[in-house]
Amino acid sequence: MELKKTALYKKHIELGAKMVPFAGYEMPLSYTSLIEEHKAVRNSVGMFDVSHMGEFMVKGPQALSLVQKLTSNDVTKLSNGKAQYSCFPNKTGGIIDDLLVYQIKEEVYMLVVNASNIVKDWDWIIKNNTENAIVENHSDNTSLFALQGPLALNVLQQLTKEQLSEIPYYSFRIGEVAGISDVIISATGYTGSGGFELYVSNENATALWDAIISAGTEENIIPVGLGARDTLRLEMGYCLYGNDIDDTTSPLEAGLSWITKLDKPFINADYLAKQKQQGVQKKLVGFEMIERGIPRKDYEICNAAGEVIGKVTSGGQSPNLSKGIGMGYVSSSFSKIDTEIYIQIRKKKIKAVIKKLPFIKI
Numbered sequence: 001m002e003l004k005k006t007a008l009y010k011k012h013i014e015l016g017a018k019m020v021p022f023a024g025y026e027m028p029l030s031y032t033s034l035i036e037e038h039k040a041v042r043n044s045v046g047m048f049d050v051s052h053m054g055e056f057m058v059k060g061p062q063a064l065s066l067v068q069k070l071t072s073n074d075v076t077k078l079s080n081g082k083a084q085y086s087c088f089p090n091k092t093g094g095i096i097d098d099l100l101v102y103q104i105k106e107e108v109y110m111l112v113v114n115a116s117n118i119v120k121d122w123d124w125i126i127k128n129n130t131e132n133a134i135v136e137n138h139s140d141n142t143s144l145f146a147l148q149g150p151l152a153l154n155v156l157q158q159l160t161k162e163q164l165s166e167i168p169y170y171s172f173r174i175g176e177v178a179g180i181s182d183v184i185i186s187a188t189g190y191t192g193s194g195g196f197e198l199y200v201s202n203e204n205a206t207a208l209w210d211a212i213i214s215a216g217t218e219e220n221i222i223p224v225g226l227g228a229r230d231t232l233r234l235e236m237g238y239c240l241y242g243n244d245i246d247d248t249t250s251p252l253e254a255g256l257s258w259i260t261k262l263d264k265p266f267i268n269a270d271y272l273a274k275q276k277q278q279g280v281q282k283k284l285v286g287f288e289m290i291e292r293g294i295p296r297k298d299y300e301i302c303n304a305a306g307e308v309i310g311k312v313t314s315g316g317q318s319p320n321l322s323k324g325i326g327m328g329y330v331s332s333s334f335s336k337i338d339t340e341i342y343i344q345i346r347k348k349k350i351k352a353v354i355k356k357l358p359f360i361k362i
Contacts, residue, residue, distance in 0.1 A: 004026070004052070007205035008049045008051065012028045015031050029227045030227045030228065037223075040149065040222050042232070045195070047213065048224050050229075053113065056111040058108075058109045059135075062132060065131050071101060072266055073259045080103055081173060083171065084101050085099075085259055089267050089272065091268050095246065097114055098256075099121075102172065102186070104174075114241045141202055144199055145200070146197050146198075149193050152195030153165060159177050160177045160185070162185060164185070168187060177200075178207065183199065190229065190238060192235065192360075231319055243313045250272060253281075253329065284327060289325070290340075290352055293345045295315030297313060297315060301328050301342070301343060302342040311329060313329065326352075337355065339353070
């Protein structure tokens with residue numbers, strides 16, 4: 001199947017990006033080096049093209065009741081200009097996807113979903129839309145940039161009259177940026193270093209990208225690819241769908257009880273309430289390598305006796321800590337902070353220790 005291209009594909013080629021297939025798209029893995037791009041976001045500012053993500057609009061008098069039924073978090077806590085992290089629980093205790101829910105205005109919500117799950121999520125929403133809410137798929141018409149890092153506000157403020165310092169975390173405004181109207185400016189991101197995510201129509205994507213890059217010259221802004229996006233989110237202990245959460249992992253096992261509001265009705269809430277009461281058998285934990293080694297997805301996690309107690313779901317070398325870090329599910333009895341574990345790397349068991357997430361404090 002032919003890979004899709006974002007509106008900025010030609011720009012990435014011009015910038016010399018290393019392109020790779022990802023979630024059905026040709027996406028930039030890196031432009032210079034993963035380390036340089038990672039540290040730019042941690043220390044100054046970088047910009048990602050994440051236009052492969054999906055955007056669904058849910059509208060009308062029944063919009064709230066549909067989104068409330070589909071998602072684990074409490075949508076009634078939102079107000080205009082607010083967003084929340086949530087997930088779609090399935091009917092077997094797992095997670096169909098994790099997502100952001102935006103309340104654009106009364107009776108209008110935007111759901112931002114993972115690129116690899118756009119078709120699956122859309123089908124799930126349509127199948128469960130017994131409320132007959134109005135549902136629209138805007139994914140192919142919308143571009144999304146993530147301007148991330150401690151200097152992101154300095155860069156973006158040059159291009160808009162919106163007072164960016166007045167937008168709280170997980171809030172957004174819709175305004176003009178670089179002369180382009182109706183841009184959603186969201187104080188969210190997947191890096192832990194602060195900044196904004198910008199939703200814009202495809203026809204204005206290149207103009208907005210160029211304006212931000214130009215405005216960031218003094219701050220040494222650089223484009224950043226998916227490679228650094230992964231190491232940045234891993235340092236923060238953020239889940240990646242398909243690795244740390246999927247159709248077989250419950251939000252409670254994944255440490256997402258904070259977005260699982262069991263005092264409201266939603267799909268399969270009864271199962272999760274029972275699981276919470278009984279206690280989970282496995283838990284998602286973070287760990288740091290004590291001995292030298294880089295953990296990778298699907299490596300076995302063992303106890304001191306060599307017995308397999310779990311599996312790595314995400315792992316790599318932390319550019320900020322200069323050591324191997326990872327996440328994985330272990331039997332609940334081994335999930336306590338500071339517990340020593342062993343990662344099976346090739347034919348050796350390499351010592352690691354369970355750590356509280358996030359791995360770094362910013």
